[in-house]
Amino acid sequence: MSTTADLVLSLKKELKAAGLTYADLAGRLGMAESSVKRMLARGDMPLSRVDAICRALQLDFAELARRVADAQPLMTELTQEQERAVVADKKLLLVAISVLSLWTLEQITGTYRLSEPECIRYLVQLDRIGIIELRPLNRYRLKLAKTFRWRPHGPVMNYFRDHVVLDYFNGGFDGAAEGLLLVHGSVSRAIAPSFVERMQRLAQDFAQQHQADQKLPDAAREGYTLVMAMRSWEFDAFKRLRRPASGTR
Structure with missing residues (x-):
């Protein structure tokens, strides 16, 4: 979850992008310019103040939070605990692999025997694990970098070694595009x-x-x-x- 400091940093960027000075913002907030400078310099303020600044900048708070989330560094690897949670449920693993391919909720439920409520429940779990950020209308943002990989000897790779490798290489690789x-x-x-x-x-x-x-x-x-x-x-x-x-x- 984004911290208040992240929100404040993003607000500073929005202030600069709007071409506004600290004096301009102070006037809109009904505060002294020195107080605004001190408040933004500390990078720590109540969310009510962040919301007031958003109104002063005519910026939607939800949009600001979304921009902050998008600016967070993406993960290149999960922890052992995160991977263990993914392989604990075969259906959760299926949904995890699907979101790595950027499938929508509709694509997942249309392809596999998963009801919409069931699939949403798994998306919520992936959000809690940290693989995605679930957004309104069951859309999501993948929080993994393009260089992401499963841990070489982690729970997921071990699962695939034990249950998937032989299944994969059992094919003849002699069909079209194989x-x-x-x-x-x-x-x-x-x-x-x-x-x-x-x-x-x-x-x-x-x-x-x-x-x-x-x-x-x-x-x-x-x-x-x-x-x-x-x-x-x-x-x-x-x-x-x-x-x-x-x-x-």
């Missing part, structure tokens, strides 16, 4: 981490680097195996929650 490529090569230890960020690139990039690094001494190279996979797939436990297709029983 493929499984396995390329092995030796590249320098210095460049290896960059491949983690470039996994979406063609596998040939890795193979070409393997060839280019052959001129390096053995001590400067390390054997790495990069697995890239894509297939039309959905976790079987999620699939069982899908609504029947139209016209079927």
Whole structure:
């Protein structure tokens, strides 16, 4: 939740954007300019005063709070406790994966056997956990950065290792828009981490680097195996929650 200090900082930005001075604001509030300066400098004031300043700036308090929330730093990783809460309920995990894909409430309930009240309850849980900020009309803001990842050895990844990996790789990867490529090569230890960020690139990039690094001494190279996979797939436990297709029983 945003602090009063965050709200005050945002108010200062709004004051500057409106081209108003402390004297202008003081006049609208019926206060001395020195009192306004001192109040904003401390960054601490009752919400009633914040609301009065919003009125003076003709700014909706809800909009100010929304801007403050949007300015908060996004999370790149959850805590162990947050991840444990996500995997504690299979349906909650399903909704969490759905919001990571920015699905709407309507898309989730239209695809899976979840009622609207049930799905809203899970969205509220994700809000409490800290993954989303739930907004009016059941819309939400994802509070995770683009660089977000599940903890490498956390509850979510452990759950997927135990229940999902074999299900995923059990596919033939031979359907339309599917493929499984396995390329092995030796590249320098210095460049290896960059491949983690470039996994979406063609596998040939890795193979070409393997060839280019052959001129390096053995001590400067390390054997790495990069697995890239894509297939039309959905976790079987999620699939069982899908609504029947139209016209079927």
